[in-house]
Amino acid sequence: MSDNCPVLDHTNLNSSHPLRISREGGWRTTVGFIRNAFDSLEDMPKRADMILTRLFGVPTVVLAHPSLISQVLTDTKGVWIKDRMTRRATDVFGEGLLLSEGDIWKRQRKILNPGFSSVRFDAYASVMRERTAVAVANWPDQGRIDVAAEMARLTLDVAVRTLFGADITERNARRVSESFSAVSDFFASPLNMLPFSIPKWLPLPLIQRYVRAVAELDSVINELISMRRCKTQSGEDLLSMLLSSRDESGGFSDREVRDQAVTFLLAGHETTALGLTFALFELGRRPDLRARLFAEVDAADLEVGIESLPFTTQVIKESLRLYPPAYALSRENTCDVTLGGLLIKKGSVVVASPWALHRDARWHANPLEFRPERWTPEYEKTLPSGAYFPFGMGARKCIGSRFAMIEAVLLLTGIARRFDWNSIDKHLPPLQPTLTCRPTKPVWVAVQERNS
Ligand code: HEM
Known part of the structure; x- marks a missing residue:
């Protein structure tokens, strides 16, 4: 092990429940x-x-215990960085907050944090309420709605x-939606x-559609930036x-503004x-x-505020438990480390999946049932750290988690x-x-105006 490597180890597991470790042939995991x-x-x-396996030929460790996940995601020593597959998304996100690392990430997060401080939420909330009212005013009194498309349009409008x-x-909403679909298809392949x-020059339709989509997103972003500047x-x-932070020393360059904006x-x-x-x-089924x-x-x-909406929040x-949109988070280690008592060689890919943990009956009873009422304060208090993490954990936890919760609750309320x-x-x-778990087809619901 290299000298400057901290030893991370699994210390807080109950010894009466030793870790179950398995080694699997890469073909089995990859085919599955x-x-x-x-x-x-x-x-x-x-x-x-x-x-411990190989996923698509890459040595990979899948973590399926909250304690291990918590250890990796809350690392403060810089051992775990975003893995190489995730980093490929720099074509799209550049070196924005989602993919930057180290001192660059720290500086960006410090500058961006005030944008998500609670003082801004009143203004955000009134936009969220107003745009929901505008969107549902266009729904038929009675008819069919593809909620996947409708929610994407509404949240884009709010964002x-x-x-x-x-x-x-x-036109721009359509360009963003079509481009994001092309980007998603590429990353799913x-x-x-x-x-x-x-190589992006390969004349394969999937790749060329992706290249065009990234250029299209850039063009929408540039338009939004120019509109703001005007x-x-x-x-x-x-x-x-x-x-404005661009003008101060140490602020954002033009490239960084673009990268954060697209992120x-x-x-x-x-x-x-x-x-x-x-x-x-x-x-809609209940x-x-x-x-x-x-x-x-x-x-x-x-x-x-959403405090008066406890059931909607549940x-x-x-x-987000049953269908965590960011269903798998991956990291790569910058040096050899010990995890779960095993030596994990530098450059291994580690996968922490909210999808897997949120559907594990050890932490969530009847995990495949949609039961909002399970989310009592006691339930949350007794859940081990790492058993529910739709927004990630630790320093890289989603900067927009509060924004997203308020938005989701207010939009659902308005509907x-x-x-x-x-x-x-x-x-x-x-x-x-x-990059997320998107439905491959429309999600139809039959709507009916309540007071009609
Ligand atoms: C339900 C909605 C959302 C979910 C499930 C979600 C999920 C996540 C997760 C899991 C991460 C951590 C990724 C990792 O550790 O590898 C993350 C990071 C991030 N999210 Fe969200 N997110 C949501 C909404 C939002 C919103 C509304 C915004 C912006 C307004 C946002 C912006 C970001 C950014 C910029 C990061 C990177 C943070 C950093 O590394 O410092 N997210 N998100």
């Missing part, structure tokens, strides 16, 4: 992953707490207005899982903050849209839960105040294992 990544992840904690202080035109990065008054939004545009809408889509789908939701939202004083927490709905299909369409 290609067949159905989500079933494969869900199955892992049943087999072991730590699985652009709150974070960029701008409006998004129909087994081609992208190969141990080496595929406004005489600097606003309170994140983009104004990015642009926030994409990370700031797609995940929340998915959390809402899954919540709407599950609620009249009992909808009745409880309607009673709460009808009585709530929305000016008070619904969102449960949706439920005006509409009732039923899910048309019994099951969700297959999910695509890409």
Whole structure:
């Protein structure tokens, strides 16, 4: 082990429950992953707490115990960085907050944190309420809605207005949505899982569509930045903050402004849209839960904030448990370390999957059932750290987690105040294992205006 490497070890596991460690042939894990990544992840904690394997030829350790996950994600010594597969997304996100490391990341997070301080949330919340009202006003009194597309449109609208202080035109919304689909298709492809990065000049349709999508996203972002620059008054939004910090020494360069802007545009809408889509789908199968939701939202004083909406908040927490949009987080170690009593060689890839942990019956009883009421304060208090982490953990925890919770609760409230709905299909369409877990087909619900 190199001299400057800290020894990380597993110290807080109850010794009466020794870690179950398994070594698996790479073919088994890789084939299982290609067949159905989500079933494969869900199955892992049943087999072991730590699985040493090769995924797509890369030495990989899958962590399926909260204590191990907590140890890796809360590391403060700089041992674990984003892994090489995740880093390939720099084509899209550049060196924005999601992918930067070390001192660059620290500086960026310090500058960006005030954009997510609680003083800003009142202004954000009123935009969220207003845009939901505008969106549902366009729904038919009675008819079919693809909630996946509808939620993506609404959260994009909210993100652009709150974070960029701008409006998004129909055309630009379509460009972002189509480009993000192309980027997602590219990252879901087994081609992208190969141990080496595929040259972008290869004349394969999947690659060329991806290259065009990245250019298209750049062009939308540049338009949003120019629109913000044209406004005489600097606003309170994140983009104004990015642009003004650029002028101070140590602020953001033009390239960094672009990278942060694209990071926030994409990370700031797609995940929340998915959390809402899954919540709407599950609620659409359960009249009992909808009745409880309607009673709460009808009585709530929305000016008070989401504290007056405990059940709606439980619904969102449960949706993010059963279907965590960021279903797998990966890291790579910068030096040899000991984890779970084993030496993990420098450059190994470690996978911590919310999907796997959130569906593990050891931590969540009846894990496949959608039960919002499980989210009592006692439940949360007794959950081991690392058993529920839809927003990640430690220093790299999602900077937008509070924003996202407020947004999801307020959007769901705005919808439920005006509409009732039923899910048309019994099951969700297959999910695509890409940067997030997106439905591959529309998620239809039949809506009906409540007071009509
Ligand atoms: C339900 C919605 C959301 C989910 C499930 C989610 C999930 C996550 C997760 C799991 C991470 C950590 C990734 C890792 O450790 O590798 C993360 C990071 C991040 N998220 Fe979110 N996110 C959500 C909403 C948002 C929103 C609304 C924003 C912006 C407004 C945002 C911006 C970011 C950024 C910039 C990072 C990188 C933070 C850093 O490394 O310092 N996210 N998110």
